[in-house]
Amino acid sequence: AQKVTQAQTEISVVEKEDVTLDCVYxxxxxxxxxxxxxxxxxxELVFLIRRNSFDEQxxxxxxxxxxxxxxxxxxxxxxxxxxxxxxxxYFCALSEAKGFQKLVFGTGTRLLVSP
Amino acid sequence: NAGVTQTPKFQVLKTGQSMTLxxxxxxxxxxxxxxxxxxxMGLRLIHYSVGAGITDQGEVPNGYNVSRSTTEDFPxxxxxxxxxxxxxxxxxxxxxxxLQYFGPGTRLLVL
Numbered sequence: 001a002q003k004v005t006q007a008q009t010e011i012s013v014v015e016k017e018d019v020t021l022d023c024v025y026x027x028x029x030x031x032x033x034x035x036x037x038x039x040x041x042x043x044e045l046v047f048l049i050r051r052n053s054f055d056e057q058x059x060x061x062x063x064x065x066x067x068x069x070x071x072x073x074x075x076x077x078x079x080x081x082x083x084x085x086x087x088x089x090y091f092c093a094l095s096e097a098k099g100f101q102k103l104v105f106g107t108g109t110r111l112l113v114s115p
Numbered sequence: 116n117a118g119v120t121q122t123p124k125f126q127v128l129k130t131g132q133s134m135t136l137x138x139x140x141x142x143x144x145x146x147x148x149x150x151x152x153x154x155x156m157g158l159r160l161i162h163y164s165v166g167a168g169i170t171d172q173g174e175v176p177n178g179y180n181v182s183r184s185t186t187e188d189f190p191x192x193x194x195x196x197x198x199x200x201x202x203x204x205x206x207x208x209x210x211x212x213x214l215q216y217f218g219p220g221t222r223l224l225v226l
Binding site for chain 1: 160173174207209213220
């Protein structure tokens, strides 16, 4: 069975601080995909990144970076120099290759960035 | 392209009432799914479809029916609404790749 754990329910930081959101996953498949989504206060789901299980390279996109480590089954998300606009709920999700249309989500981490 | 659209945006029902949440996509995607989002639970898969005429259950299918008569539409039916179905419902579509496009959501309150 698949499972995604986001142990941090809520994180509060002050603007310009760096923050890391943790994601730990469980799956029996050797081929799978990991995702991060952002849900701002307006409620829509915004896709941030997808990673497949064969690509352990870290990725950086502007102030966002992701660290994928198969050895610890983790896919952590770091925001550098956080901004108020980063305030949102962030979801980590997992899908297996054969059932890629079925996403399993973590419970989300609410990030509050204060000025 | 409008992407994935959902109607209504918000709905209030009384216990026992029925309703259909509409979902449509104009991207010719084969795959469509319904998720519900509850506080502290993340999103959970209700039903999904891999093409017109083909549907299957997700993690929390009880109390919901779906059908897929066209590629574009994937309605979610609540036959007899219960307060436990109060939630935010998201529809998603996928072009056959591990990437889902989500609609804006429907907020449902069952009294």
